[in-house]
Amino acid sequence: MSINNKKEQKWGWWFLLPLYPYNRRATIRKEVLKDQIWIFEQPHGLLYAVVPIRMTVIKLEEGGLLVYCPIAPTQECVKLVKELEATHGKIKYIIHSTSSGLEHKIFVPPFARRFPHAEIYCVPSQWTFPLRLPLSWVGFPLHRTKFLPVDWRESPFAKEFEYHILDIDLTQGSFSEVAMYHKSSRTLLVTDTVINVPEKPPEIVQQNPFPLLFHARETARDELMDNEFNRLKGWQRICLFALYFRPSMIDTVSIKQLIIDAINAPNRSRRNYFGLFPFRWLSGWQLSFLAIRNRLLVAPILESLILPQASKKVLNWANLVSLWNFEQIIPAHFDAPIKSNALEFKKAFTFIDKNSTNPYLLYPSGDRQIYLKDANFIQILEKNLIRLGIAKHPNCE
Numbered sequence: 490m491s492i493n494n495k496k497e498q499k500w501g502w503w504f505l506l507p508l509y510p511y512n513r514r515a516t517i518r519k520e521v522l523k524d525q526i527w528i529f530e531q532p533h534g535l536l537y538a539v540v541p542i543r544m545t546v547i548k549l550e551e552g553g554l555l556v557y558c559p560i561a562p563t564q565e566c567v568k569l570v571k572e573l574e575a576t577h578g579k580i581k582y583i584i585h586s587t588s589s590g591l592e593h594k595i596f597v598p599p600f601a602r603r604f605p606h607a608e609i610y611c612v613p614s615q616w617t618f619p620l621r622l623p624l625s626w627v628g629f630p631l632h633r634t635k636f637l638p639v640d641w642r643e644s645p646f647a648k649e650f651e652y653h654i655l656d657i658d659l660t661q662g663s664f665s666e667v668a669m670y671h672k673s674s675r676t677l678l679v680t681d682t683v684i685n686v687p688e689k690p691p692e693i694v695q696q697n698p699f700p701l702l703f704h705a706r707e708t709a710r711d712e713l714m715d716n717e718f719n720r721l722k723g724w725q726r727i728c729l730f731a732l733y734f735r736p737s738m739i740d741t742v743s744i745k746q747l748i749i750d751a752i753n754a755p756n757r758s759r760r761n762y763f764g765l766f767p768f769r770w771l772s773g774w775q776l777s778f779l780a781i782r783n784r785l786l787v788a789p790i791l792e793s794l795i796l797p798q799a800s801k802k803v804l805n806w807a808n809l810v811s812l813w814n815f816e817q818i819i820p821a822h823f824d825a826p827i828k829s830n831a832l833e834f835k836k837a838f839t840f841i842d843k844n845s846t847n848p849y850l851l852y853p854s855g856d857r858q859i860y861l862k863d864a865n866f867i868q869i870l871e872k873n874l875i876r877l878g879i880a881k882h883p884n885c886e
């Protein structure tokens with residue numbers, strides 16, 4: 490379902506975290522399970538590397554709704570939620586599912602204000618930067634914001650949901666995420682820990698294809714041509730940027746060449762960054778995309794930098810999650826719902842198991858080498874963060 494209405498898509502608080510598409514965000518709602526589970530998606534990204542950001546709404550047996558990982562409460566989004574409320578009852582619980590994902594945290598207070606009857610449950614170890622501020626100082630409603638009990642049996646929705654919290658101390662803050670299991674639908678909800686990169690651009694990203702076409706070009710001198718081939722090519726490159734920041738198969742151009750190309754670019758609009766396009770994709774870049782698409786993955790930044798900070802905790806958490814009998818996963822980014830199961834989930838985390846005899850089960854022969862080459866920039870980043878004392882060495886656990 491989609492509504493194209495500029496006023497309803499306005500997002501006035503965009504400047505708090507200035508990510509694309511800034512002050513105008515489209516929302517689409519999809520029913521995942523009839524009269525029971527819905528996902529709401531908006532586009533989101535940096536420098537036109539645009540992927541979906543998602544919240545999930547689940548109907549409670551007793552009536553009312555549970556919201557996992559809110560998105561920007563634009564008029565359009567709120568209207569789509571209120572349509573569900575009119576039929577299934579009001580939102581009772583809002584789950585703030587992460588402590589580190591600023592791109593999710595930023596939407597929780599404004600979303601909660603639009604639904605004044607809901608209680609907000611946050612994962613523990615919340616933090617703010619640069620100053621450590623209480624949640625109420627960053628907009629969380631004081632009298633209805635609580636922390637999720639560490640033991641899921643003590644939560645008010647324990648009859649229908651189990652959960653396990655992953656909480657990693659990163660020195661300057663923490664990485665926390667709650668994985669929730671909706672028992673009756675056998676659905677696993679996660680935020681950032683696992684993803685599935687789809688082959689084709691998702692519907693929400695295609696609503697405004699400009700970022701896809703921007704990245705589909707070879708040089709600044711190319712026209713922005715809207716066709717299926719360019720949308721696909723642009724999407725696959727966007728995925729590589731979003732996951733690796735600087736994939737191995739791009740070169741940057743010299744300043745001189747950048748300016749010459751910009752002067753000769755057919756489109757020098759502000760939207761097209763005045764014709765500036767500093768990348769050159771090397772031939773064979775598609776192999777990098779093929780190595781990561783259509784499989785349950787832990788994002789490279791988590792695999793290389795964050796999760797190794799507490800390998801035992803991560804493994805323990807992944808093992809606990811794998812005890813649930815889920816048949817689909819709904820993450821907050823990329824594809825959803827993902828048809829998957831506990832075995833695949835466990836496999837996605839074998840990289841962290843030092844005792845595993847085959848730690849890279851998910852990567853067919855050769856793909857792991859491609860992955861490692863692409864993740865090189867993140868590994869350099871990690872070394873610099875350790876040197877600056879911002880991150881711990883993985884072996885310090």
Ligand SMILES: [Fe+2]
Nearest residue numbers: 590592681821
């Ligand atoms: Fe995220």
